[in-house]
Amino acid sequence: MTTTTICRAWLIARKDGLRLGFTDHDAVLTLDGVAFRPDHGMNARSLMQASGLSVDNSEAEGALTDGAITEQDILAGKWDSAELTMWEVDWADPMRRKKVFAGSLGEVSRSRGAFRAELRGLSEPLNAAQGRVYHPRCSARLGDDACTMKLDGAAYSTVLDVEGCEDGRIFRFAMFPGYESGWFERGVLMMRNGQAEGLQGAIKNDTALPDGGREVELWKSLGIHPETGDRLRLIAGCDKRAETCRLKFNNFLNFRGFPHLPSEDWLLAPRAGG
Incomplete structure (x- = not known):
């Protein structure tokens, strides 16, 4: 009779430094000083991987427990964009392993005491729009480096x-x-x-x-x-208008929109308005 000693192991690293290890083996595995435990109730579906820069698609799911992934932490966004690495491991000799996935957690949903998280491959950031958007409203997020507003004062x-x-x-x-x-x-x-x-x-x-x-x-x-x-x-909130930036926040010098940009109607029919 042929038997296998291969199992899967996941390592999740949150932005706050917390690292948790999971495995579908029935005993604790130790890799690089991290204990991969089987009692956290986490598993992953089959990976769909492609060559080139195609995004790897998979899902991780499991139970919400006090000792691992809690409902409150998910709602607070502590698991958003957490880094995830997955290996196939020989549990008889944990040093024999093969990395099969590296990426991050995407959308995390919860229902009836369980969670489901989308896994995003390393090429996922390549799908993000690049460059600047030319629009009458501000493209900055209130309080970020482009906006420069300090929101910790009593005014805001x-x-x-x-x-x-x-x-x-x-x-x-x-x-x-x-x-x-x-x-x-x-x-x-x-x-x-x-x-x-x-x-x-x-x-x-x-x-x-x-x-x-x-x-x-x-x-x-x-x-x-x-x-x-x-x-x-x-x-305080901002509606991204130039008038709001000038009157409410007194920050028009850092306005990242183009308030004098012609409207779409003018661009489509420039002679209609003179």
Whole structure:
């Protein structure tokens, strides 16, 4: 009877330095000082690999556990773009191994106590658009190196306690600092402590209420609902218009758009408008 001693092993390295090893073998394997454990409940589907620069396609799936990959870490984005390496290993002699995949985790989804992650090959970044986009609105992200805005001051961010939260999406405050209505629209809400610590959401609406209170609505519910008393931070938003950059942020010198670019109608029919 013929038997095999080949198993698979995965090493995931997060951006924060955490490294975890997984294997479909029934015992712990040690490679390069990392323990690859079989009890984390992670496995991968068959790899679809091609020659040249074609993207390798596969998926990893497994259980959400307290000791390995938790639901809160996924929601907080800690596993986004984590580096992943996969080997075929002779478990009788772990030094005999062959690397079969190197890349990163793509979209991670969760359902019923389990997760599923897309695997992206090393050629995936080649699909990203290169060069600059010529558009009337700003191409920079608020607060990045191109924008240069500092958002840690009181003018553009504030820290508050959660007073009321509906469905992890709508936050209501009885007392609110003196920001004009809509100041935080298109901005970010970030949880600073509690069970939802590290989670953040994009702000859809920021509405001043007649009684002096405030209602902040997110586009999407936070996966873990904050509790009363948890701390959060609100960061102002930007609609990428030149007028907003000049009047709201006083940062027009760093505006990365082209506000005087002719409209599409003019480009298609230049004589129509004179």
